[in-house]
Amino acid sequence: MTSFFRLYLNRLLPQLIALAVIVVAVSLVFPGFLNLEIQNGRLYGSLVDILNRGAPVVLLAIGMTVVIATKGIDLSVGAVMAICGATAAAAITSGHSLAGTLLITLAVGILCGLWNGVLVAVLDIQPIIATLVLMVAGRGIAQLITEGAILTFNDPGLIFIGSGSFAGLPMPVVIWLVFGVLIAMLVRRTALGMLIEAIGVNRQASTLSGVLTPVLLIAAYVLSGLCAAIAGIIAAADIRGADANNAGLWLELDAILAVVVGGTSLLGGRFSIAASVLGAIIIQAINTGILLSGFPPEFNLIIKAAIIVVILVLQSPRFRTAFAFLVPARGASKPSERAAK
């Protein structure tokens, strides 16, 4: 068990270091950054904001990780978020119960994933283009549902999902934590993870070994759609309205970025959901840090680009081999390994 955790830590080390560095840097610029207090029975502070605001990207990144592991990509998640947010708002305002609304919305997300999956797995269309179709059309569908307006609602149950709290944590955080752990367990406690990685590395060889490639591929996109649906519900619940125009806009890029910052290769294969979640949190930490820093907004993009480049360079394979002696990860773990035995 301990060796399992050490392996895990080793995998996540670069992401943890990056996150720590960002947190330290921001708290230097803005001293109150690390403050945490209990207010109205919930944790309150910038760190909680990061976890809370990061929820949509974290959720998208979970699905995106699995899709990318199959050597695919899902550009439609932002649009699916918008569709699902709109669906939820439309359903709840037209009098459906909360449970019914959630069910309908998740079903819509799954349907979107199914569409992408069929295009990729059955019609054999390249993932970028297959999902581009829904990326373009999806926002239109969302606007069709809301007729271009922001569809607001007052259902306390739905609103609770966006801004309520559970055990002191904001609901979105609770949701992505639970969902993330569930999915991670699902892929790692069953053989799914390995089979997905096999497909991503060599689809032909996997098929010849009897792996049910089309079904697993579709499942990956369905999961991505489901994640987008949950993210869409959270985003809508957060502002108590479905904003078909802006919900999830360009978030697919953030999600992909999160997966890559998490160290999963865009070429498919090996993946880690925990690392992608950390990647998403890193990106949100950058965003929140920029907001807190008080720079003029013209500089937002440059700062973000610079930080991302630095993080990626630091974890690029070349850099890591060139500076292996600086990172004691492997060497240092050896003595403790002996100690543990």
Add this chain to the structure above:
Amino acid sequence: TFGSATAAELVVGFSQIGSESGWRAAETTLTKQQAEQRGIDLKFADAQQKQENQIKAIRSFIAQGVNAILLAPVVATGWDEVLQEAKDAEIPVILLDRTVDASKDLYLTAVTSDLVHEGSVAGKWLVDTTAGKPCNVVELQGTTGSSPAIDRKKGFEQALSGHDNLKIIRSQTGDFTRTKGKEVMESFLKAEDGGKNICALYAHNDDMAVGAIQAIKEAGLKPGKDILVVSIDAVPDIFQAMAAGEANATVELTPNMAGPAFDALAAYQKDGTAPPKWIQTESKLYTQADEPLKVYEEKKGLGY
């Protein structure tokens, strides 16, 4: 009868920016309604926020030989050439809700509000309300680089200049959206001592204000009292907030730009009366004193 027949055959192309906000959806709805009322065949083209698409659309309108063109330009610059083409084809162009940096003889008229003026109306309201008391203001800007963001900021700052009690202490972009408005406001609150340092919020549109109001509430403060809220657009939802005492003032940007435009066009088509080059719509200030619920009911059905 002859006149009405030509009116019925009037084909007008409308190049709309897109559907990026509720306000714009309302403008589109109202334009279509107005066209229908007047028996105009409206050719609508959504540019998806891209100038190049608008230019393409205008060129297509010219190629189709429409009778007039309505243009809501996404950006002020870069229209000379295509407007010249329209002029060469003797098709009058009317600008809606934003103006362009082009020679005035290239278009018939512009029906717009004055974006700088809107900002200064909001600023003036804040100056009057605070009446000399010191007040720290935070600002939620629109999309970086968009002309409403630039002009509404400018107008607001103009109104505040000379009133040293008012200080803009933080200004960030909220991209005109509720989500970002809420997120940015959350960080403002954290950065300014839990919001105790902030006395007023100025948002470049109502949507960001609505998001920010939620953030203020979730931080345990009372929007409208602990932090004054003033914004621009006058979309229905902000009137609900005003009715609940959570927002203080909004400056109206009317979505009915097409009505005056069609009137001017009709006059021009009838006997060649050239309208003034700028038909300015009113930038009306609404406060909690203006029966916000009633206004809400009026505006609700307009497709915001």
Add this chain to the structure above:
Amino acid sequence: MKPKYLPLIATLVIFLLGYALCVAQYPNILSTRVIGNLLTDNAFLGIAAVGMTFVILSGGIDLSIGSVIAFTGVFLAVVLEHSSIHPLVAFAMVLAIATLFGAAMGAIIHYLEMPAFIVTLAGMFLARGMAFVLSIDSIPIKHPFYATLKGLYVKLPGGGRITLIGGLMLLVFAVGILLAHRTRFGTNVYALGGGTATARLMGVPVAATTVRIYALSGLLAGLSGIVFSLYTSAGYSLAAVGVELDAITAVVIGGTLLTGGSGFVAGTFVGTLIQGLIQTYITFDGSLSSWWTKILIGLLLFAFILLQKGIIYVSRHRRQPA
């Protein structure tokens, strides 16, 4: 006919079919005016898409081009407004910057072994960020030389015209086709797309080729930015958002495989025209709401891809030796 030409032929057939359908509904679409517009309006997209074709053929992707276009425009506007530099000099400067920018991304991709998607995504943030820093206002370009350039066109019978930028796009496509199929560099690009490891073993200069590919893409994005600034006579930091996706779409419906190694520059030309045709059709129709516009674009895109697949599938099956 060789099987590798199938996607290209399929795309061409689809374009002609689509064009015929549009003409059947709106005969005006056949006018030289619309044809001239199709070239002029899509010039910047086409030029950028040529660069994107090379990148995709090599198995990469370049997400930065939209931002580079915006940056180029703002740079030109700022330079021309605040100094007395001649536009041609400014063009040379901005092309140099864009090329260097692309080359730097290529170098990072190769030497740090980082995925192109991410490097160019960071490049996309950076270029637009630099545009913001230069100016957030949209700045008109009033230099008389611009007016001169815009005055250059060939009139077609029927009121249409081939403008300078439309012609430039055709030229860029011609040069691109030569570069892809008649130079060692071109073959090396295909070689990278066939497999970097194999290409390296076969002695392809992988580093130099990668850097050159992204430099070329940067150069063409810069050229596209110049064209865009001529097209709009302005520089604006929010311009050309999402052009990279349009370019990728043009390349892919032009029959190029996103995984690299297979495709044609000429296909990208047809792909660009197909996109322009969709846009033209929607404007001619003029009855669609904002949302139906988006949905229809998506559906047409889907239809094109499906049709392409279908044509390829059917002709493969017919050619199967008995």
Add this chain to the structure above:
Amino acid sequence: MQTSDHILSAIRIEKAFPGTRALDKVDFHLRRGEVHALLGENGAGKSTLIKCLTGAYRRDGGAILLDGTEVDPRDTFEAQTLGIGTVYQEVNLLANLTVAENLFLGRQPRRFGMVDVGAMNRRARELLADYELDIDVTRDLASYSVAIQQVVAIARAVDLSGKVLILDEPTASLDAHEVAMLFRIVRRLKARGLGIVFVTHFLEQVYEISDRITVLRNGQLVGTRETANLDRRALIAMMIGRELAAEIHAPRAQTSEGPLRYRFRNYGRKGRVRPFDLDVRAGEVVGMAGLLGSGRTETAELLFGAHSADSGQAEIDGRAIDLSSPRAAIRHRFGFCPEDRKTSGIIGDLSVRENIVLALQARRGWTRPISRAEQNRLADHYIRALDIRTADREKPIKLLSGGNQQKAILARWLATEPEFLILDEPTRGIDVGAHAEIVKLIEALREKGLSLIVVSSEIEELVAYSTRVIVLRDRAHVAELDGNRLTAHEIVEAIAATNERRAS
């Protein structure tokens, strides 16, 4: 050390990979005008040494002398310009380029700065004419068989080799005819004074063509000998570090025929394999012989459901079965080791362990994961049983040497305990020791009652373990040999009966 007659010398070359010392201070000297065989077991370091010589890998230490002067090729391009032409192990050309482009990549003839495609194609045709290959050089390489691709790779390397030609298992996918042709060309180059390095696992070929032999074992130099002074046994002992117990081509044990289990009737697919009938008994090895492109692989794929048949039916024990997909076949306990292990065999980034358990896991379904302990047990078992050389079971399989990858894929199927095993070129690229092991394994499986179909280009080997051999020609089954007729001679006769037909 005098280097005057050495065209290429490698001195104390070192190369380490994480967890492996692939080369440990290896010396290697190549003379002008000699064919020098570089031998060793799978994973001995042959390919690594070659890649260090041509700059494909950066070596960790040591020096390289070409013509007496020290050289340090930074990449393969530089090696090529120095006059070192190389065929790397496995077909290493670009399938998406035309044949001509592959041949002239990086040195296309130019006119006015543009590639002169006409001249390039003409020269490509001339070049291939030497190899009796008259193909359309303007088509993509992908449209040709592995064998043709291999010939093209050889032609390219030969054309590039001004001083040194290196061939890393070039004959693995060639048939006797093509090998003979290759050797003719090699002898011609040798006469011209080139130094030629030749890696292979076919010892006959070593004795036929080489002048000297260098043997590597576990990354270390064992020694260099004159071929004439080294007999087979001594050579094998050098390679594996002990005497090989069994004779490689042991005479076929008499078989006890089991019951008829698999019946294929009129089985075929348009455009791939002409319909054929095939019966396979339990405890039987059916060999498949034929020239390259004769349709052996296609038959094997058809039997496994990689392509579904469009005519005929299949039966097990008299019951009709569906073999429309690999999964369906696997359900009936079929297994299939494909011929092209790189594209359809290994899952490169996954570990040896995962590669071994993959098929078993796929059959059990994703909800019933094989526990990690069980996976480890299976992996360790087969790593030991098949003697797979790997630092540990968690090593990504793509880092294993070619032969060891082949063994791991074999292990993948053995782990599923199949009843009908289809092996397409199972011994390709496998060293003598392992070769004998695999032949023994095939025998053992047969004795256990399995039915096997084995495709191989090595006719001697087929004769050794098959109970029956099917001969294919032009995608049709043309002969079936068993009993007394099952001899190498008969097989060659059957294949050659219409050799003149395979012109194109």
